[in-house]
Amino acid sequence: DVEEIPTHGGSLRIYAKHKEDDTKLVTHNVTVLLGKENNKGMLSLAYYNNFQQKALQVKLDLISFLIEQKRAGRKIAAYGAAAKGNTLLNYCGIKKDLIDYVVDANPHKQGKCLPASHIPVVSESLLRTNRPDYIVILPWNLKKEITDQLSYVREWNGKFVIPVPKLEVIQ
Structure with a gap:
């Protein structure tokens, strides 16, 4: 079943x-x-080749955006130290030179680093003191809940970045 x-x-x-x-x-x-x-055409190889192209576009868009913002001197954090976000970061080759830290509510993850990227995992309280310009939402399927929870970042004009399925910046 x-x-x-x-x-x-x-x-x-x-x-x-x-x-x-x-x-x-x-x-x-x-x-x-x-x-x-x-x-949906999932029995054909073309479907999966198209998926590969979509994944590559997500990667290129995210990397380009992060590099552009870093060159402009902006601070970038991420939210959510779960497997799906870590998989995305590692697929893209994103490390702590592009994302300063990842916020996660789980105290068992805080004080550690994400595998391979070595991006530090910190408490949400750092957002209020560090005031990043952008927060990349790694569990993109929860964007509504997370942007509501972190609505206070708008006090300093912080913005949210949703990387999947297509890069989107939310005020």
Whole structure:
């Protein structure tokens, strides 16, 4: 069986069985999902080549933006030290020369650095004292909740950067 769930902006919960197990049948949900995938062209190599191009565009846009802002002397932080954001940063080759620090609410992550990029993870309180010009929202699927939570950054004209699916700067 399969369920579509909202976690992480959309995920699949898949139920598997041993081939020999005749007590569980493939449900209608599987047929429906396979039909959706077929209708979107997911059975062709072209679909995945297009995905590769979209990922590359996200990378180029984010790197270009960060370099441009750093050249202008702007301070850049990020929010969220979770796996999806760290994967994006490492794919892009972004290190602490482009992002000064990452804010995370989890005290077990604070005082440590992100893997590979070595960007320090700090408490949210640093935002109020450091007042970055831009905050890159790494869990982009939670942009509404995070921008609401951090709305106080607008006091110093701080802006939010949403890197995926297309780079967006929010006042």
